[in-house]
Amino acid sequence: MTSPSPKKPLQVKLDMYLAPPSEPGFRAMTDCLCHDLGDYARLAPDRDPAELAQNGQLILGHICAITFARAKTGLYHYLGALSPRAPETPQGHYRSVIVAHKDSTIQSMSDIDPTRHQIAVNEIGSFSGQIILSHMLLGHGALAFPHQTLTGGHALSAKAVAEERADLTALDEISYALIKRNDPKTAKNLRIIGHSASHPGLAFVTSGQTDAATLALLRARLLQFFETQSGQALAEVLDLRGATYIDPAAYKPLCDL
Numbered sequence: 001m002t003s004p005s006p007k008k009p010l011q012v013k014l015d016m017y018l019a020p021p022s023e024p025g026f027r028a029m030t031d032c033l034c035h036d037l038g039d040y041a042r043l044a045p046d047r048d049p050a051e052l053a054q055n056g057q058l059i060l061g062h063i064c065a066i067t068f069a070r071a072k073t074g075l076y077h078y079l080g081a082l083s084p085r086a087p088e089t090p091q092g093h094y095r096s097v098i099v100a101h102k103d104s105t106i107q108s109m110s111d112i113d114p115t116r117h118q119i120a121v122n123e124i125g126s127f128s129g130q131i132i133l134s135h136m137l138l139g140h141g142a143l144a145f146p147h148q149t150l151t152g153g154h155a156l157s158a159k160a161v162a163e164e165r166a167d168l169t170a171l172d173e174i175s176y177a178l179i180k181r182n183d184p185k186t187a188k189n190l191r192i193i194g195h196s197a198s199h200p201g202l203a204f205v206t207s208g209q210t211d212a213a214t215l216a217l218l219r220a221r222l223l224q225f226f227e228t229q230s231g232q233a234l235a236e237v238l239d240l241r242g243a244t245y246i247d248p249a250a251y252k253p254l255c256d257l
Helices: 023-034 049-054 065-070 127-138 154-162 173-182 212-225 229-238 248-256
Strands: 010-013 058-063 076-084 096-101 119-121 148-150 168-172 190-195 203-207 240-244
Touching (some): 023 058, 023 229, 065 127, 096 173, 154 173, 203 212
Parallel strands (some): 119 168
Antiparallel strands (some): 076 203
16 A cells, blocks of 8 residues: 655644544544555645645545645545534535524525625635535626625534624534534624525545555544544534545536525
8 A cells, every 4th residue: 555645744624623622533534544564744724635636645634625626637636524413414515504693684585786795705716615605695606695694614604694794694503513512602703594595515535646455444444533532522513423424526517606
């Protein structure tokens, strides 16, 4: 069994749902999946996963669904996706949760007026935080809201709504579970007013240069991790059933929203 690039240090990038309550779980995931695959820098949040994959250094990454959908063929090998506990969400998928302030006059999706309401967006191009909501409210995921606040993260978007600096935001349901665990003060000031349709979840990936034996091992270990004590603890924090493998082709339609 060989690593993707034995001459370069391997890299792990697992920062999509990283916060104090989830960090021990993601560190345990790294150890479970990668402990015998060579030396690696853990959870490297400041590295571009595409660059790492291109260089053959990415042994384990977690990337936005739309990033995976748009990636050039062969850049990544797909490993699987997390499965939220909500029975309405198919395994390996997620929904966006649309939230307003608990005292807001916005009671449902039909009350939203994009021409009037201030919408908090974590970042332009975020599938769960911008594209889905733009598609739902404006008819196309590439359109910008007339009144939007760019926050830099789902947790910051939630805080903007909780502090009434924005009227609503879209959070992927795993991020919302993490916010409830990591920042209950913010979460208690939010109310769910709607959900998006289900879409394939954030993709666990490895470099396209990872050999077949290592790829098979990583896929198996990702699913098995949630049978361990550390995996079950992470599932509790993020409100998960576990992880699953879905057809990578299921991601391609995301590009059409």
